[in-house]
Amino acid sequence: MSVDLNSRPRLAAGCRMGENNNQQVLLMPERALRLNGPSLEIVSRCDGKHSVSQIIGELQLLYSKAEPHKVEQDILGYLALLQKERALDFESGTV
Amino acid sequence: MASSTQNLLALVAELTHRCPLHCVYCSNPLELQSRAHELPTEVWARVFKEAAEAGALQADFTGGEPLARPDIVDLVRSARTAGLYVSLITSGLPLDEAKLEALVQAGLDHFQLSFQGAREETANDISGTRSHQHKLRVLQWLKRYRIGLTLNFVIHRRNIDELEEMLAIVEDSGAGCVEFASVQYYGWAFANREKLLPTRQQLDYCVERLKRAEEELHGKTRIFFVVPDYYAKYPKPCVGGWGRKLMLITPNGDALPCHAAPVIPGLKFENVKNRSLREIWEHSEAFQKFRGEDWMQEPCKSCDRRAQDFGGCRCQAMLLAGDATATDPVCSLAPQRPKVDAILAQINDSSSAETALVTAAAASAVKIEWLYRPNPSSF
Numbered sequence: 001m002s003v004d005l006n007s008r009p010r011l012a013a014g015c016r017m018g019e020n021n022n023q024q025v026l027l028m029p030e031r032a033l034r035l036n037g038p039s040l041e042i043v044s045r046c047d048g049k050h051s052v053s054q055i056i057g058e059l060q061l062l063y064s065k066a067e068p069h070k071v072e073q074d075i076l077g078y079l080a081l082l083q084k085e086r087a088l089d090f091e092s093g094t095v
Numbered sequence: 096m097a098s099s100t101q102n103l104l105a106l107v108a109e110l111t112h113r114c115p116l117h118c119v120y121c122s123n124p125l126e127l128q129s130r131a132h133e134l135p136t137e138v139w140a141r142v143f144k145e146a147a148e149a150g151a152l153q154a155d156f157t158g159g160e161p162l163a164r165p166d167i168v169d170l171v172r173s174a175r176t177a178g179l180y181v182s183l184i185t186s187g188l189p190l191d192e193a194k195l196e197a198l199v200q201a202g203l204d205h206f207q208l209s210f211q212g213a214r215e216e217t218a219n220d221i222s223g224t225r226s227h228q229h230k231l232r233v234l235q236w237l238k239r240y241r242i243g244l245t246l247n248f249v250i251h252r253r254n255i256d257e258l259e260e261m262l263a264i265v266e267d268s269g270a271g272c273v274e275f276a277s278v279q280y281y282g283w284a285f286a287n288r289e290k291l292l293p294t295r296q297q298l299d300y301c302v303e304r305l306k307r308a309e310e311e312l313h314g315k316t317r318i319f320f321v322v323p324d325y326y327a328k329y330p331k332p333c334v335g336g337w338g339r340k341l342m343l344i345t346p347n348g349d350a351l352p353c354h355a356a357p358v359i360p361g362l363k364f365e366n367v368k369n370r371s372l373r374e375i376w377e378h379s380e381a382f383q384k385f386r387g388e389d390w391m392q393e394p395c396k397s398c399d400r401r402a403q404d405f406g407g408c409r410c411q412a413m414l415l416a417g418d419a420t421a422t423d424p425v426c427s428l429a430p431q432r433p434k435v436d437a438i439l440a441q442i443n444d445s446s447s448a449e450t451a452l453v454t455a456a457a458a459s460a461v462k463i464e465w466l467y468r469p470n471p472s473s474f
Contacts, residue, residue: 012271014205014243018180020152027180029205029243029272030319032104032152086271086317 003052003079007090010048015087017043028087038063042078048091052079100338100386102150103376106179107157107343108139109354110170114160115188117223117467118211120249120284120291122354123159127471132347136166138368140173142344145372147178151342154179159346162189168197175202182207184247187233188226195236205243207274208233213260217253223467234268245272250301251291251323252442253463258304265316273316275305277323281355281410283468290463292442298326325435329400330407330423337385337409342376350375352382355410359419385409390420394428 011017011026017035018027024040026033035043041062045055056075060068082088112127134142143154154174161167162185174181182205183198198206210230212218218227237244246268248254248261258275265273278284278291293301302320309318324331334341334353343351349364350372356362365379376382384390388401395406406412407423415424416431424431 012243013241014271016180016204018152018178020147020150020178025152027152027204029182029207029245030153032180083314084317086314090314 003076003083004090004092005053005056006051007092008048008051009046009055009079009082009088009090011043011046012087012089026087028085031085033085033087038074039078042075043082046082046088048089052076100377101340103146103342103372104151104335104340105153105155105342106143106146106151107155107341107354108142108161108170108174109157109159109343109345110139110161110164110167111159111346112471113163114158114186114468114470115163115224116160116186116211116226117469118249118283119221119223119287119465119467120251120278120282121468122279122282122284123468124282124355124357125286127469128346129471133164134344134346134348134367136169136173138348139170140177142348142367142372143174143177143179145367146342149373149376152180153182155182155184157184160186160188162187162194168194168201171198171203172201175204180204182243185209186222186226187230188224190229190233192236195233195240199240199242203242205245206237207245207247208237209247209249210261210264211249212254213248213257213264217257220463220465221253223465231264234264238269243272244268244270245274246270247274247276249276249278250293251278252293252297253291255293255297255301258301262304262308266312270316272319274319274321275301276319276321279321279324281358281414283466285414286466288438289442290465292325292438293323294443295326295439298323324408324411324425325439327425328427330404330411330426332404333408333411333423336405338376338382339386339405342372342382350379350381352385353408353410355408356381358410359413385419392420392422394430395422398428 015028018025024035026035026043041059056072059075060071063071111133112123113130161183171181181203183203184207187208211221215227219225246265280288284291305318305320338352343354344367348367350367351364362381364381365375391406395401407426409419412421412423413419415434422429424435
């Protein structure tokens with residue numbers, strides 16, 4: 001299942017950001033995911049306000065030395081992984 | 096601190112052994128601890144703080160029935176304040192709408208509701224209590240809140256055929272996660288093992304059906320299947336490896352590497368009333384006992400999989416091989432595997448005879464002599 005560029009991801013019920021020993025983590029039922037650099041930048045924008053394409057745009061600016069298409073593919077892959085983990089809800093359409 | 100010691104990740108808080116249910120596979124020990132010996136609220140609060148300081152991210156409240164603690168709302172609040180992600184693993188039985196509201200307000204992150212079956216008569220028979228209808232009501236109340244929800248169906252020979260109806264309950268609940276957890280054979284389940292082990296045919300059906308369900312529920316509900324490890328080729332990495340991730344505190348404050356650890360003779364457990372959690376995690380003899388690989392025998396010692404499954408479960412090695420340092424006998428490479436095969440052969444032969452005599456429709460009429468889990472004495 002692919003990620004809709006116009007949808008606005010937000011953390012699913014039971015998922016929230018947390019911190020332990022100065023390490024940001026995404027806390028989920030029964031598990032946790034360490035967030036570093038790009039993953040933290042992506043997850044902190046999953047607020048139900050940013051659309052997927054906005055997240056891609058902002059990270060392409062942030063990581064302007066990286067190849068834009070590669071940034072896009074990495075983000076889509078990461079969001080699909082979080083979707084599979086049931087860590088995200090995708091609100092449909094644009095605001 | 097030993098260089099091999101990793102950070103504690105999860106604290107399992109067995110708040111009480113009291114429970115309104117009497118499940119025939121309960122993982123509690125045969126010798127239950129009484130209410131009089133339960134840790135008071137303020138000691139638990141200190142334990143949560145120490146766990147977070149030692150690196151733990153999660154606190155899983157379990158029991159017995161954690162809701163049997165009158166201070167459950169305060170306990171949730173103090174664990175959350177300490178910085179932990181709080182899960183309540185519950186039968187949902189002593190719960191009303193006001194208590195649920197209070198738990199959510201106190202910061203409960205995740206509600207894990209256990210089910211004993213999809214049909215009322217099965218569920219009530221397995222739990223020895225009329226509990227099923229109330230659980231369905233709790234699911235409706237939970238729809239008002241945006242907290243994590245996991246349904247946990249404990250499955251075995253007597254209810255695995257209700258899988259389709261279980262999936263219907265899951266779909267209606269909107270739960271983010273469902274666990275189909277095959278009974279693991281410790282405690283009361285070990286005592287009732289011959290009545291609970293599924294047949295190979297049932298297991299094959301289950302695996303195939305859940306594979307389809309994963310596609311059907313993609314993006315809605317994550318499905319987690321715990322295999323009955325007697326049928327597995329390799330053992331489970333029990334508790335993520337002994338003393339590597341998890342610490343369990345019993346109702347009276349004993350710190351265990353795994354809930355079944357007391358079946359291993361000679362292990363000495365420290366109590367949180369006497370020592371800090373970090374000290375226990377790093378130095379306690381019970382936690383050190385099976386850390387690393389020094390304790391391993393062949394075939395584990397030279398096996399490529401030893402860093403994946405850590406030789407399997409120490410308690411199961413004790414229960415089935417009579418030696419806690421043996422390779423988990425469910426492993427196909429274990430010298431003691433024939434013992435497990437013999438148990439499975441018996442189940443598969445006798446149940447085919449059983450099903451030949453009893454049609455599926457009449458099966459529920461067959462009275463099974465369960466050994467029910469009682470409540471601890473009140474003293």
